[in-house]
Amino acid sequence: MKKIVAVGEIVVEIMATEPGDGFREPLSLIGPYPSGAPAIFIDQVARLGQPCGLISCVGPDDFGHLNMERLRADGADVSAVTVAPEGVTGSAFVRYRSDGERDFVFNIKHSACGRITRSTEGDRLLDSADHLHVMGSSLFSESIVALIRHAMDRVKARGGTVSFDPNVRKEMLTLSGMRAALETILGESDVFLPSGPELFLLSTATEEEDAIAEILDLGVTAVVLKRGADGASYYDGESTVHHPAFAVTEVDPTGAGDCFGATFVTAWLRGLAPARALRLAAAAGALAVTRKGPMEGTSTEHDIETFAARRHVAVT
Ligand code: ADP
Numbered sequence: 001m002k003k004i005v006a007v008g009e010i011v012v013e014i015m016a017t018e019p020g021d022g023f024r025e026p027l028s029l030i031g032p033y034p035s036g037a038p039a040i041f042i043d044q045v046a047r048l049g050q051p052c053g054l055i056s057c058v059g060p061d062d063f064g065h066l067n068m069e070r071l072r073a074d075g076a077d078v079s080a081v082t083v084a085p086e087g088v089t090g091s092a093f094v095r096y097r098s099d100g101e102r103d104f105v106f107n108i109k110h111s112a113c114g115r116i117t118r119s120t121e122g123d124r125l126l127d128s129a130d131h132l133h134v135m136g137s138s139l140f141s142e143s144i145v146a147l148i149r150h151a152m153d154r155v156k157a158r159g160g161t162v163s164f165d166p167n168v169r170k171e172m173l174t175l176s177g178m179r180a181a182l183e184t185i186l187g188e189s190d191v192f193l194p195s196g197p198e199l200f201l202l203s204t205a206t207e208e209e210d211a212i213a214e215i216l217d218l219g220v221t222a223v224v225l226k227r228g229a230d231g232a233s234y235y236d237g238e239s240t241v242h243h244p245a246f247a248v249t250e251v252d253p254t255g256a257g258d259c260f261g262a263t264f265v266t267a268w269l270r271g272l273a274p275a276r277a278l279r280l281a282a283a284a285g286a287l288a289v290t291r292k293g294p295m296e297g298t299s300t301e302h303d304i305e306t307f308a309a310r311r312h313v314a315v316t
Helices: 037-047 062-074 120-126 142-157 170-174 178-187 196-200 208-217 256-269 274-289 301-310
Strands: 004-007 011-016 029-035 052-058 081-083 090-096 102-107 131-135 161-165 222-226 232-235 240-243
Touching: 004 037, 004 120, 004 142, 004 256, 011 062, 029 037, 029 062, 029 090, 037 052, 037 062, 037 131, 037 256, 052 062, 052 120, 062 081, 120 142, 131 142, 131 256, 142 161, 142 178, 161 178, 161 256, 170 178, 196 208, 196 222, 208 222, 222 256, 222 274, 232 274, 240 274, 256 274, 274 301
Parallel strands: 004 052, 004 131, 011 090, 052 081, 131 161
Antiparallel strands: 011 029, 090 102, 222 232, 232 240
């Protein structure tokens, strides 16, 4: 079975229990929940029974322990997650507004995640990998961008493949060198997994089909567009497949895209037909939104298969 590796942030998420604007008053909070987009992605891959591992860094604290134990228990290789003696594990405080938007307070760049560097353990993990997954949220410093570029080169040199979920906000493009880094990563990706407007992040096109054609022209094999409660679409230049979302009650959307992406990439690496891969990924995304806590939304292969077999899709 092919091994999937990701590089990036491990954090805990702490949520306000009541919706409202920001954190400028004392609030009831719930958490810590294990989180970090690459960590959720790898946890979902592990729960599908696919070999996988993460290159990351945590502090010598309970938040780091919580994440490491969860990933390890679910079957991920955490040998390349280093514990920085002077570091503190990253955190994200989140509060939902009544309109469904979210306010965040992040401590990522200045946490242990900011110390993720090239290591012997990391290179060993990369040398055992068949596939690298890259997340835009991880590109928060020049040193981690350089590490991710190194990881891509190392995995590709051995004939491996790369998937890329841009999950960045447009403001991040103003960071020095960010656009160039994203363009290089996209140009070397096999599977691109944007969410909604992220399709146009690096494109001057205004129509979906023009942006997709531009991306496929770069040499990307498959574009998988996540459309939230409107489902998802797959494009490879020859075939197009749409899959509506499954009808569920949304409790917490954080992590849906990571569970979806992990399931799609695993299915793609297993050689499943695009329509089947998209259906399983949509099932994983739907299951994810029904649970509170980003990594709590990951599911076992059995649960995803059962859900996909029994459930009807929502009419959108
Ligand atoms: P991201 O978290 O990256 O923004 P999405 O919100 O588009 O990604 O979610 C990824 C996938 O999860 C969607 O394409 C869809 O299949 C599924 N999904 C997301 N939200 C819902 C929902 N409310 N109901 C059912 N399925 C959902």
